[in-house]
Each structure stands twice: as structure tokens, then as C-alpha cells.
Amino acid sequence: EMQLVESGGVVVQPGGSLRLSCAASGFTFDDYDMHWVRQPPGKGLEWVSLITWDGRSPYYADSVKGRFTISRDNSKNSLYLQMNSLRTEDTALYYCAKNRANAFDIWGQGTMVTVSS
Amino acid sequence: DIQMTQSPSTLSASVGDRVTITCRASQSISSWLAWYQQKPGKAPKLLIYKASSLESGVPSRFSGSGSGTEFSLTINSLQPDDFATYYCQQCKSYPYIFGQGTKLEL
Numbered sequence: 001e002m003q004l005v006e007s008g009g010v011v012v013q014p015g016g017s018l019r020l021s022c023a024a025s026g027f028t029f030d031d032y033d034m035h036w037v038r039q040p041p042g043k044g045l046e047w048v049s050l051i052t053w054d055g056r057s058p059y060y061a062d063s064v065k066g067r068f069t070i071s072r073d074n075s076k077n078s079l080y081l082q083m084n085s086l087r088t089e090d091t092a093l094y095y096c097a098k099n100r101a102n103a104f105d106i107w108g109q110g111t112m113v114t115v116s117s
Numbered sequence: 118d119i120q121m122t123q124s125p126s127t128l129s130a131s132v133g134d135r136v137t138i139t140c141r142a143s144q145s146i147s148s149w150l151a152w153y154q155q156k157p158g159k160a161p162k163l164l165i166y167k168a169s170s171l172e173s174g175v176p177s178r179f180s181g182s183g184s185g186t187e188f189s190l191t192i193n194s195l196q197p198d199d200f201a202t203y204y205c206q207q208c209k210s211y212p213y214i215f216g217q218g219t220k221l222e223l
Contacts, residue, residue, distance in 0.1 A: 035213075037161075045153075045161065045204055045215040059211040062118075095160055102208035103151035103166035110160060 002026035002106045004096050009111030016086050016115070022079040022096030022108055030054075030074035033099040036081050038092035039110075046092070049081065050099070064090075086115045119143055119207050123216030130221060134195045138219045140188045140205035149209035152181055152190045155218075156201045165190065166208075192221075 008020040022034070036048040049070040050059045058070045069082040079096050091114050097104035120143040130136050140150065148168040153161040163172045165181035168188055178193040192199055200223055205216040 044218045045155075045206075047206075047211075047213040047215065050211065050213075061212045101166050101170070102149055103163055103172075103206070104153075104161070105163045105166075105172065107160035107162075 002098070004098065004106055004108035006094060006096050006108040006111035009094060009113045011114040011116060012086055013117050014086060014088060014115055017082070017084045018086065018113060020081040020083065020094055020111055020113070024077045024079065024098070027098070029077040034072060034079045035097045035099060035104060036070060037095045037097055037104070039095070040092045048094070051079070083113070088115050091115045118212055119146060119210060119214060121205055121207055121214050121216040123205050123219055125219060126217060127220045127222065129223070130195055131223065132195055132197060135191065135193050136195060136221065138190045138203055140216050142186045142207055145185045146207045146209040148184050149207060150181070150183070150188050151206045151208055153204045153206065154201045155204065161204065
């Protein structure tokens with residue numbers, strides 16, 4: 001069974017840093033581009049970032065560009081999101097998702113990031 | 118960036134109804150559109166990709182259509198399990214923006 005499990009979400013102060021992880025299983029991880037998507041409480045979905053299968057090409061939403069860094073370790077079947085200079089508006093449930101045919105076919109359960117003083 | 122406008126934001130319906138949700142892109146995205154269903158406290162679930170391709174395991178009462186800038190998701194014969202929030206997403210170019218969502222309620 002294909003599965004994604006996120007971890008690392010906590011309460012952090014504005015200006016702080018955090019690294020999220022996403023562990024993949026049940027599929028050949030390095031065959032697929034991977035994404036991060038977030039959802040603020042009670043609101044809609046926002047695409048955050050993509051990394052290509054080989055880790056060479058990252059893409060970011062303007063709202064996080066320069067503050068967040070996506071990476072992956074294909075030897076560990078893991079995806080990461082390094083989040084720096086966190087703002088209150090970054091408070092959200094963060095999902096990792098697998099890309100297939102330019103859609104997101106597998107999603108994790110999400111990890112909650114709360115930015116608050 | 119390509120913006121997505123989804124309507125309606127809320128849709129009231131009954132079991133057995135046929136409903137349609139629409140999504141409009143600010144510029145042509147060919148057929149690069151996906152539809153997702155999300156239930157409270159759960160991750161989104163892929164229903165339709167490439168505008169009209171049904172994801173494996175998704176009931177055939179769900180269908181997608183459209184190309185260019187106008188798209189729709191139709192649910193035939195609504196079932197109790199279908200009451201949820203639905204999102205469209207353009208998948209042509211980054212950022213892969215989602216629509217605002219449509220809450221389908223009883």
C-alpha cells in the first residue's frame with residue numbers, strides 16, 4: 001500500500017525555524033516528483049512547493065519563496081521542508097503529496113504547524 | 118500565475134440529485150486540471166485528473182469535463198458519502214493553484 005507519513009509539526013514562535021519530514025513507502029520513491037501543500041485551519045488548500053524526482057529542481061509558491069527549502073533523500077525515501085523566518089500566516093496543516101500525471105494521487109495525513117507567540 | 122475561480126462556494130443538494138461544480142482558469146490550461154474531494158479531518162482525495170480521467174477506485178458517478186479555461190465536475194445520483202468539499206486545481210504550470218472549494222451540503 002502506498003503511504004506518506006508526515007512529521008515534525010509543532011508550535012513555534014514567529015521568526016523561528018522548523019523542518020518537516022515525510023516518509024514514503026509502498027512505491028518507488030525516486031520515480032516521482034513530490035509536493036508540499038498546506039491548509040490553514042478552516043480554509044482552503046494552498047500549494048507550497050515541488051521537488052523533482054532527482055532533487056535537482058525545486059519550485060515554490062511566492063508566499064514561501066526565500067524562506068522555505070524543499071529537499072529529498074531518495075536513499076531514505078524521505079521528503080523534507082525546511083521552514084525559516086516563520087510567520088503567523090504559515091500556521092496550517094502541512095501535507096506531502098505524490099505527483100502522478102500532474103495530479104496529486106497520494107497524500108499523507110498532514111502535520112500541524114502553529115506559529116504563535 | 119494562473120488563477121482558478123470555482124463556483125458555487127456552497128451547494129445544497131439531496132441524495133439522488135445530479136450536481137455540477139464549475140471551475141474557470143484565468144488562461145488556458147489545456148486539460149491540465151484535477152478535482153479532489155476532502156472530508157472533515159481528512160486529506161484530500163484525487164477524483165479526476167487531466168480534466169476527465171477518473172482515478173482508479175473512484176465511483177463512475179463522478180465525471181469531469183472541459184478544456185482550455187472552463188471545466189466542470191458532475192456527480193450523478195448523489196450518495197450520502199459524497200457530501201464533502203471539492204477543489205479544482207490547475208496542473209499546467211507552477212504554482213499549481215487550487216480553486217477556493219465548493220462545500221456540498223445536504
